[in-house]
Amino acid sequence: MINKLLVVGTMAYDAIETPFDKVNKILGGSTTYTALAASKFEIDCGVVSVVGDDFEKKNLNLLKNNSINCDGVKIVKNAKTFFWSGKYHLNMNDRTTIETQVNVLANFNPIIPKYYLNAKVAVIGNLDPNIQLESLNQIKNSADFILLDTMNFWIEKNRDVLNEVIGKVNLISVNDEEAKLLTNTNSLLKAASLIQKMGPQYVIIKKGEHGSMLFGEGKIFIIPAYPIFNVVDPTGAGDSFAGGVSGFLCDKKKINFDLIKQAMLYGSVLASFTVESLGIDSLEKVTKNTLNKRLNDFKSITSF
Amino acid sequence: MINKLLVVGTMAYDAIETPFDKVNKILGGSTTYTALAASKFEIDCGVVSVVGDDFEKKNLNLLKNNSINCDGVKIVKNAKTFFWSGKYHLNMNDRTTIETQVNVLANFNPIIPKYYLNAKVAVIGNLDPNIQLESLNQIKNSADFILLDTMNFWIEKNRDVLNEVIGKVNLISVNDEEAKLLTNTNSLLKAASLIQKMGPQYVIIKKGEHGSMLFGEGKIFIIPAYPIFNVVDPTGAGDSFAGGVSGFLCDKKKINFDLIKQAMLYGSVLASFTVESLGIDSLEKVTKNTLNKRLNDFKSITSF
Numbered sequence: 001m002i003n004k005l006l007v008v009g010t011m012a013y014d015a016i017e018t019p020f021d022k023v024n025k026i027l028g029g030s031t032t033y034t035a036l037a038a039s040k041f042e043i044d045c046g047v048v049s050v051v052g053d054d055f056e057k058k059n060l061n062l063l064k065n066n067s068i069n070c071d072g073v074k075i076v077k078n079a080k081t082f083f084w085s086g087k088y089h090l091n092m093n094d095r096t097t098i099e100t101q102v103n104v105l106a107n108f109n110p111i112i113p114k115y116y117l118n119a120k121v122a123v124i125g126n127l128d129p130n131i132q133l134e135s136l137n138q139i140k141n142s143a144d145f146i147l148l149d150t151m152n153f154w155i156e157k158n159r160d161v162l163n164e165v166i167g168k169v170n171l172i173s174v175n176d177e178e179a180k181l182l183t184n185t186n187s188l189l190k191a192a193s194l195i196q197k198m199g200p201q202y203v204i205i206k207k208g209e210h211g212s213m214l215f216g217e218g219k220i221f222i223i224p225a226y227p228i229f230n231v232v233d234p235t236g237a238g239d240s241f242a243g244g245v246s247g248f249l250c251d252k253k254k255i256n257f258d259l260i261k262q263a264m265l266y267g268s269v270l271a272s273f274t275v276e277s278l279g280i281d282s283l284e285k286v287t288k289n290t291l292n293k294r295l296n297d298f299k300s301i302t303s304f
Numbered sequence: 305m306i307n308k309l310l311v312v313g314t315m316a317y318d319a320i321e322t323p324f325d326k327v328n329k330i331l332g333g334s335t336t337y338t339a340l341a342a343s344k345f346e347i348d349c350g351v352v353s354v355v356g357d358d359f360e361k362k363n364l365n366l367l368k369n370n371s372i373n374c375d376g377v378k379i380v381k382n383a384k385t386f387f388w389s390g391k392y393h394l395n396m397n398d399r400t401t402i403e404t405q406v407n408v409l410a411n412f413n414p415i416i417p418k419y420y421l422n423a424k425v426a427v428i429g430n431l432d433p434n435i436q437l438e439s440l441n442q443i444k445n446s447a448d449f450i451l452l453d454t455m456n457f458w459i460e461k462n463r464d465v466l467n468e469v470i471g472k473v474n475l476i477s478v479n480d481e482e483a484k485l486l487t488n489t490n491s492l493l494k495a496a497s498l499i500q501k502m503g504p505q506y507v508i509i510k511k512g513e514h515g516s517m518l519f520g521e522g523k524i525f526i527i528p529a530y531p532i533f534n535v536v537d538p539t540g541a542g543d544s545f546a547g548g549v550s551g552f553l554c555d556k557k558k559i560n561f562d563l564i565k566q567a568m569l570y571g572s573v574l575a576s577f578t579v580e581s582l583g584i585d586s587l588e589k590v591t592k593n594t595l596n597k598r599l600n601d602f603k604s605i606t607s608f
Contacts, residue, residue: 090490186394189533210514211528220605222528224515229493261608301524302606304565 004044005250006116006143007035007243008135009125010105011049011059011073015085016235016278018092026279027059028084030125030149033236036283037243037270038123039066040291043250046116048072048135050108052079066284071113079104092231093208110135118142121250123242124169126151129161136168145255147171147246148200149238155181167199171216171260173242175206188213189220202260204245206238212264217257223264226272226298233278237271240283244270269294308348309554310420310447311339311547312439313429314409315353315363315377319389320539320582322396330583331363332388334429334453337540340587341547341574342427343370344595347554350420352376352439354412356383370588375417383408396535397512414439422446425554427546428473430455433465440472449559451475451550452504453542459485471503475520475564477546479510492517493524506564508549510542516568521561527568530576530602537582541575544587548574573598 014028031049038045046069053075063070083101088094108131122143124132129150136146148169154162155178166172172195176188183194192203192215202216209231211224244267249255269291276282318332335353342349350373357379367374387405392398412435426447428436433454440450452473458466459482470476476499480492487498496507496519506520513535515528548571553559573595580586 092490186396187533187535189531207514210511213528213531220531221608222531222605223608224517224526224528227493227517227524227526229491231491265608299608301526304525304527304569304603 002042002044003120003250004046004116004118005038005246006046006048006112006119006122006139007031007038007125007246008048008110008112008123008132009034009127010082011047011051011055012082012084014235014279015083015098016233017087018233019088019090021232021278023278027062028235028279029082030239032063032280033239033274033283034123034125034243034246035063035068036066036280037240037267037274038247038250039068040244040270040286040288041247041251043247045069045247046072046113046119048110048112048116050074050076050104052081052104053077055081062284069116072111072116074111076104086235088234092234095234110138112138119144121145121147121246123147123149123246124165125149125239125242126154129154129158129165132165133161136165140168145170145249147173147242149173149242150178152178152181163198166195169200170255171202171204172200173204173206173238173245175208175238179203179205202257204264206241208234208237212241212268214257214260214264216260219257221257221261221264223268224302226268226294227301228272228275231275234275236274236280236283240274241267241271244268265295265298266291269298306346306348307424307554308350308420308422309342309550310350310352310416310423310426310443311335311342311429311550312352312414312416312427312436313338313431313543314386315351315355315359316386316388318539318583319387319402320537321391322537323392323394325536325582327582331366332539332583333386334543336367336584337543337578337587338427338429338547338550339367339372340370340584341544341571341578342551342554343372344548344574344590344592345551345554347551349373349551350376350417350423352414352416352420354378354380354408356385356408357381359385366588373420376415376420378415380408390539392538396538399538414442416442423448425449425451425550427451427453427550428469429453429543429546430458433458433462433469436469437465440469444472449474449553451477451546453477453546454482456482456485467502470499473504474559475506475508476504477508477510477542477549479512479542483507483509506561508568510545512538512541516545516572518561518564518568520564523561525561525565525568527572528606530572530598531605532576532579535579538579540578540584540587544578545571545575547571569599569602570595573602
């Protein structure tokens with residue numbers, strides 16, 4: 001039996017400006033990157049999201065062609081897809097959001113297809129904590145392992161519900177700034193310890209180009225990012241990382257610290273492909289061969 | 305025979321302010337940290353530096369008590385020791401220099417004791433490139449392996465001589481900002497490649513709390529920093545790292561990429577002790593036992 005992975009989150013159009021390039025409308029959203037990265041594994045991946053009727057059929061087909069089940073994608077008539085526009089600074093690590101058009105996301109009422117209620121692993125992407133809670137309430141007694149993402153905006157705007165959500169998941173994956181903001185501390189070690197006390201057995205802190213850290217079972221694991229000569233567009237790197245982590249874990253029997261370590265290697269490598277092109281282009285082209293080749297490179301770069 | 309390590313650089317008094325603590329005058333300087341870290345290895349370490357007659361005897365004795373040969377430390381009468389005053393920001397990674405009193409360093413004319421001219425490894429610390437060149441000219445045909453440090457100030461002020469110096473060393477160890485400034489690029493991979501073309505066979509790029517990268521022999525190695533719960537004072541971390549690297553390499557027969565990788569583990573761990581106290585206190589107390597224990601922790605934290 002092939003295990004099921006559920007990914008709940010956004011599908012979007014992005015406008016992206018970097019010091020070297022610019023696009024006005026490309027496919028984006030956390031679900032898109034996460035599901036595409038996860039689709040590299042031998043699992044059954046289904047997505048739950050919402051788009052407007054401006055969402056192009058070819059974009060939905062792109063996911064379907066990668067064996068991603070889109071039954072949970074609601075298309076709202078006379079409405080527009082979520083839109084995000086951002087500009088990356090010269091260091092390619094910091095970015096400024098220029099515009100966010102929430103559009104259909106404002107009334108997103110996630111309905112998880114019955115078939116995916118008992119997913120082995122569920123990824124609850126960055127969304128209003130109320131929507132995250134609605135998703136969790138549908139799966140909480142049936143999904144095996146739940147991975148959560150969030151962002152600064154929700155930490156500041158809807159903390160109470162977010163706390164409730166965090167209390168219900170197995171693994172939370174946030175970046176360093178978010179971890180500090182969540183816990184009002186400047187030390188990532190302290191932050192991780194405080195977040196674990198909020199509920200999750202495992203905490204991943206992402207540090208962009210500087211790699212990521214895993215905390216759980218009283219242990220710590222730290223890996224650098226896979227080094228990339230030409231970073232073209234960092235958008236979706238964190239979501240691709242989550243896709244690699246969840247995709248790898250999804251076909252494992254019992255998820256533990258050591259397996260999450262391995263999963264992070266895959267997540268890091270998939271994220272490294274993502275940043276090599278604008279949007280999903282480079283991620284979509286990843287094959288089992290190119291993935292394994294880079295994974296071996298990564299191991300040799302970080303082993304002693 | 306015990307191999308010799310030569311360390312040329314500054315001995316100083318520092319005034320340090322962090323968000324949590326403040327001291328007006330403590331022992332500092334690159335040579336102090338580098339030699340103390342290197343003294344943890346079974347080598348014969350000699351330092352070359354200059355101080356004023358305000359330099360307290362107990363500070364010199366501290367080095368001597370750690371088996372560091374101070375014959376090369378010149379004490380200038382009626383002059384004051386180099387003084388640096390800095391303030392760390394809340395993230396403990398960024399700092400602002402409040403005051404630099406060059407004092408005796410202005411006329412530093414390094415004379416390397418004959419006994420250390422044929423050192424196995426020489427560390428040329430951050431100094432005016434003219435002074436670095438004077439040191440190099442004394443040892444260049446006799447020392448086996450030369451490690452160089454520099455900083456933004458000299459990259460901007462004395463680039464021509466610095467280039468000449470860089471062309472004469474085996475390994476250069478700089479931080480990420482310095483690497484970018486040296487090569488006018490924003491990519492660390494490109495920077496490392498360009499620096500290698502300037503001469504050094506090996507390049508280490510230090511990223512503070514984010515670890516370090518090694519480039520050489522067509523290979524790359526990346527390690528995180530050893531994670532510290534309570535960073536008290538980051539001063540001297542980079543110099544302690546250099547001390548660990550050079551101390552480890554000093555008793556090896558033929559230095560190569562794989563040995564420098566191992567050396568970086570020691571350098572990282574020694575730096576992690578340094579940041580746990582103001583000044584050298586915590587570094588000085590490191591024993592073979594505590595060093596090896598943390599080294600094993602570090603390996604388990606970064607291995608998969």
